Amino acid sequence: MSEPLDGPPDDPLTSLTAFTDLARERLAAHDHTVLDGGPGVRRAAVALCVVEHEGAPSVIVIKRAARGRNAGQWGLPGGGVDAGETAEQAALRELHEEIGLSAGPADVLGRLDDFPAASGFVITPLVLMPADPGPLRPSPDEVHSVHHVGLRRLAADDAVRWVPQLDGGRLLQMTLGPRMVIHAPTGAMLWQFREVVLLGRAARVADFLQPDWTRR
Numbered sequence: 001m002s003e004p005l006d007g008p009p010d011d012p013l014t015s016l017t018a019f020t021d022l023a024r025e026r027l028a029a030h031d032h033t034v035l036d037g038g039p040g041v042r043r044a045a046v047a048l049c050v051v052e053h054e055g056a057p058s059v060i061v062i063k064r065a066a067r068g069r070n071a072g073q074w075g076l077p078g079g080g081v082d083a084g085e086t087a088e089q090a091a092l093r094e095l096h097e098e099i100g101l102s103a104g105p106a107d108v109l110g111r112l113d114d115f116p117a118a119s120g121f122v123i124t125p126l127v128l129m130p131a132d133p134g135p136l137r138p139s140p141d142e143v144h145s146v147h148h149v150g151l152r153r154l155a156a157d158d159a160v161r162w163v164p165q166l167d168g169g170r171l172l173q174m175t176l177g178p179r180m181v182i183h184a185p186t187g188a189m190l191w192q193f194r195e196v197v198l199l200g201r202a203a204r205v206a207d208f209l210q211p212d213w214t215r216r
Helices: 016-029 087-099 152-156 188-196
Strands: 044-055 056-064 078-080 109-110 122-130 143-150 160-164 169-178 180-182
Touching: 016 044, 044 087, 044 143, 044 160, 044 188, 056 087, 056 152, 056 188, 078 122, 087 109, 087 143, 122 169, 122 188, 143 152, 143 169, 152 160, 152 169, 152 188, 160 180, 180 188
Parallel strands: 044 122
Antiparallel strands: 044 056, 044 078, 056 143, 109 122, 160 169, 169 180
């Protein structure tokens, strides 16, 4: 993979090499939260997959197909953890099944906090940087479209918006592109990735508000 065209080689927002080194360091230092979930809670795993796109590191975000679980919602490649699988194995398998990219255990840079989704899943986010991902091959049964969000955009000040709620809480909106406004759970995981990995800040997300429609 070539170095980006518009940034210095030591900038993790524009260089895959610099991003990989920094992400491993910061994720190793992050004491990620592991949630048990309790009886009846299902496990899931997603891939925060960073690849080169148009000369710079980008994270892959998908819009799910119009039918099926989370129909039409923004998400990350991922799904339920099968019996006998680890979260890492599930994230790697789902990455390949949903968008055709290949990654192995050596491509996993670390993990973020488990997130308790309102839909009844506890989701484990794995941060990946595949050495040789291959071409995108989205599964039409599961994925409507695939989008690349540059790390520079994700780190921008105006990517994050907090919307006050009547009960005094705040609802996160990650504004990452035209008509791309992403709420928790996916928005929460992207926000923690931004804060912990890109900006080097301590951040937790388990108590983030989730819109009612994410319960589907």
